[in-house]
Amino acid sequence: MFFKFFGAAIAFVMAGLPALAETPLERGRYLMNSIVACGNCHTPQTPAGPAQGMELAGQFLMSIDPFTAYAPNITPDVETGIGGWTDEQIIAAIREGRRPDGSIIGPPMPVEFYRDMSDNDVKAIVAYLRSVPPVVNVVERSTYNFPLPASHGDPVISVAEVSRDNLVEYGAYLTTGLGHCWACHTPLVNGQLDVENQMGAGGQILDGPWGVAVTPNITPHEDGIRDYSDADIAQAITKGLRPDGSPLSPPMAFYYYQNIAADDVAAIVAYLRTIDPKPLP
Ligand code: HEC
Ligand code: HEC
Known part of the structure; x- marks a missing residue:
């Protein structure tokens, strides 16, 4: 006791x-x-x-x-x-x-x-x-x-x-400087990541032992996560599951992301809601 x-x-x-x-x-x-x-x-x-x-x-x-x-x-x-x-x-x-x-x-x-x-x-x-x-x-x-x-x-x-007091700013730091999420979730134009115009729009093709994965759009656009609840987004990141429970494909680092602290996941979700909505290319 x-x-x-x-x-x-x-x-x-x-x-x-x-x-x-x-x-x-x-x-x-x-x-x-x-x-x-x-x-x-x-x-x-x-x-x-x-x-x-x-x-x-x-x-x-x-x-x-x-x-x-x-x-x-x-x-x-x-x-x-x-x-x-x-x-x-x-x-x-x-x-x-x-x-x-x-x-x-x-x-x-x-x-x-x-x-x-x-x-x-x-x-x-x-x-x-x-x-x-x-x-x-x-x-x-x-x-x-x-x-x-x-x-x-x-x-x-x-x-x-970066202070944790501002949830969105800390989420931006987690997503960019620490997590490099945009390296996969942004399309390539002439071989370069088009972060300036299409950050998070998805559409990158990643070929590997898992087969061919096309990265999804993770902006608040209808092509992206607009209709996802906060819990849906958190589940995708930390469990590698779609809202319907089906598994997402590697190479997203799900094995590691399962250990992201709940506060940090909340900051990432809060930030993703604030970025410019962009269509899937
Ligand atoms: C998306 C894959 C990827 C991620 C994520 C990544 N690296 Fe690398 N890293 C590479 C590749 C590929 C090279 C070698 C590139 C080359 O040959 O020029 C490299 C090279 C390096 C080197 C140079 C080593 C040497 O002997 O030349 C260091 C140090 C390093 N990475 C550390 C890190 C650390 C620390 C992290 C995490 C903060 C990290 N990397 C994340 C792919 C990655
Ligand atoms: C190494 C590449 C890579 C990195 C880095 C990466 N992802 Fe992913 N992500 C993917 C792939 C591939 C999928 C799933 C594709 C599939 O199964 O259709 C995915 C799926 C998702 C989904 C599910 C979207 C949906 O439509 O259901 C979300 C949300 C997501 N990623 C957010 C993130 C966040 C946030 C980060 C940074 C913490 C991140 N990703 C880092 C490659 C990556």
Whole structure:
């Protein structure tokens, strides 16, 4: 009886003060196993979820006309992973898409969205990357049939924390800087994501072991989620189910998204309701 009461009191305090209760490593563990989900690309995936003992050890991703992409080993193994990189070098790889030798990281790593990651969150992710077991695994290099840009934009010096007080703004941060939802849910025009005009309109074709998936429209348009209840949207994101209960297709990171905290899901839903409605292309 006493313990039951005590546990409830602690849970209540932690729910009220998440920022104070969390260490960077705890924050990183939460992010990496929920909304950020780097493992959806960097961990070998099986139909049952991420492969055992291979967390973040890299895998073949896709071969399409313009490129063949492999997600590298980002475990702390010094020889085959990123164990020899400094924190600053890892942060530059994530937010600026640049390796320590100055070479540019190519698609589909969603660097243009990770630019918005706050200093605290990117440091929390680095703390988590340092905590996973090193795995010796040599991954092939990607090949691109076009020149990669000289950079992914201006250097990212510092990104401030986004306050949770404004649900919609925090939802925008979760969806963009942390979750890179637009990388899949926005159509390509001439090979480039048309975020400016068609953010969230869907229609991208994603071919893989799951077959061919066409990303749905997730704007508040009638082609999108206008008629979904908040619970329908939350269920799609965290359970991978349509309102009628039928399963949605990979490669959305459902295995990781099931761990997104209810407050964060609510912020994402609130934000999705506010974006410009756009028709499916
Ligand atoms: C959509 C798939 C995808 C996601 C999501 C993704 N990456 Fe990557 N990442 C890649 C690919 C592909 C490359 C290699 C591109 C190339 O060869 O130029 C890469 C390269 C890297 C590199 C450079 C490693 C090296 O040895 O060259 C690091 C570090 C990295 N990613 C970290 C991360 C982290 C941390 C996250 C999550 C915050 C993340 N990535 C999310 C696909 C992804
Ligand atoms: C790696 C690509 C990818 C990423 C990243 C991604 N999604 Fe998806 N999403 C998909 C695919 C594929 C489907 C399901 C397609 C199908 O089964 O018809 C889907 C389905 C959905 C649905 C269901 C829509 C419907 O019509 O029922 C919602 C809502 C959704 N995604 C929201 C999000 C949000 C929010 C994020 C970011 C947290 C996100 N997605 C990130 C690929 C992605």
